[in-house]
Amino acid sequence: MATTWRERLGRLRVDLSPWRGSRDFRILVTSGTIFYLGQMTAYVALPYQLYQLTGSNFAVGVMGLVMIVPLVVFGLYGGALADHLDRRKMLIATGVAQGLITAILLGNTLLDDPQVWLIYACAALTAVASSLQRPSRDALFPRVVRHDQMHAAVTLNSLTFQVAQLAGPALGGLLVSTVGVTWAFAVDLGGLTIATLMYVALKPYPSNEHSSPPSLSAIGEGIRYAFRRRDLLGTYAIDMVGMFLAMPIVLFPAFATEVLQEPKLLGLLYSAESIGALLATLTSGWAARVHHHGRAVVIATIVWGGSVGLAGLAPNIWIAIAFFAVAGGADMISGLFRAVIWNQTIPDEMRGRLAGIEMLSYSLGPLGGQARSGLVADLTTVRTSIVSGGILCVAGVVLTAAWLRDFWHYDARTDEHAVRERTLRNEP
Known part of the structure; x- marks a missing residue:
């Protein structure tokens, strides 16, 4: 009976075979976790800073509105680019872009009078860059693991993101309440930098010969x-x-x-x-x-x-x-x-x-x-x-x-x- 229960419990465990079998899968998952941890830290800092500057809940809500159009337009266009360009290059280019945008946000916090319009502009640009990047990253997974490992690959990717989703806001809240929003954006910038450097280590993934130009x-x-x-x-x-x-x-x-x-x-x-x-x-x-x-x-x-x-x-x-x-x-x-x-x-x-x-x-x-x-x-x-x-x-x-x-x-x-x-x- 003990063996039977052990077998049953074993079937519940997460399958690590994609992690062991694919170097590029390990890079994608690790870099994605670092990237997302930084993003979730800034996810707390950005609305916090905006509310501190304006004292308005509506002003914080508007930030979501300015991101909708870039999300729709560039999400679809980013998908077309992901089918036509080397997906590794797309990850690197959009990672660099997001790093520059975060550096601007960090610099804004150092001003004597931080600019609200700049926060909105950076939020919209971040939506553009992330919408261009996400399709390329998602489209890479079927190419870095075997077809029969897809369940395990999706589960492992989800697991690491959930850890970042739990830890990132907690870290962001701690930083903004103790040392300020500048440090939260610094953590995000560090995560973006490390993740982008890891994307450089991926092997090239050129487009399929049957792909259509964007x-x-x-x-x-x-x-x-x-x-x-x-x-x-x-x-x-x-x-x-x-x-x-x-x-x-x-x-x-x-x-x-x-x-x-x-x-x-x-x-x-x-x-x-x-x-x-x-x-x-x-x-x-x-x-x-x-x-x-x-x-x-x-x-x-x-x-x-x-x-x-x-x-x-x-x-x-x-x-x-x-x-x-x-x-x-x-x-x-x-x-x-x-x-x-x-x-x-x-x-x-x-x-x-x-x-x-x-x-x-x-x-x-x-x-x-x-x-x-x-x-x-x-x-x-x-x-x-x-x-x-x-x-x-x-x-x-x-x-x-x-x-x-x-x-x-x-x-x-x-x-x-x-x-x-x-x-x-x-x-x-």
Whole structure:
């Protein structure tokens, strides 16, 4: 019996084979973690500095608005560039650009009168650079690991990012409250510099011979490809429905202070989803034995919505934190299987453009969801907004899955696109 339990527990462990087997995978994951740790440090410092200069919550909110258009436009264009240029060179060039922008932000903090307009301009430029970079990075993963290792590769990448997501804001908060925002931007600049130097160590990854030059026509080709494939459309639609209808983070301050009357534990509400996601990642070895990825995404997103709704009904903050942790774990599982579908089925010559579309799908849903949650809370109550969002999420996901039946029936063993990519890469 002991052996049986050990075997079962062993199946839950994270598979380290991509880390052991691919030098460039190690570089991508390590550099990405360092990069993201610095970014999350600045994520705290930038709005903090802006609020200190203006005293306005609206001024802080405007920073998100100035980033939306660059995100949409350059996310799509960055995907087209990723399909036509050497992806290693794209990572290096955009890393240098982000380093220069962060250096400007750091310099602004040293002025006697820091300029608010410069913060907005740098936020927009950062959105441009990151939107150009992300598709190239995401498009590299299928080329640095074996096809059958994609589950493990996605899990390991997610795990390191979650560690950075937990540690970065904590470090940023500590720095701005003790030594000031200048040091937070210095940490971000150091992380960008180290990550970019690591990108230099990657081997070249020239474009596929069938790739199209970056143009509106090439972007349109990628969008048409995504919408023709209902399995891909399902990954975008399910996630956007789930995030738009059940994204309560903007309500956390009011929920903790006014509803649950535990303002000192507000930070735990923000951390709950990340902790749940980390635990789900550490025990996700079972995912490699799941072949109906569409069903996994649908079920996980339903669990996300249901958990958010139940958190809204919680009589105390500890029960709310528990449900938000479950929601974070479910969101991680959904993201894992969506990423595996993308990386195992999209041809290399389209991978960059589709990565740009993916970036928009998981960015715009939460932005719209925050607005929806805030509006409903103002019209009704905070609890009503959270609970109704969870109920609408479950109903919306069920209806979307019924509409996209091909997504529900997706099977990685028999799907024509997965089989083709497996065959092209000479794997059984």
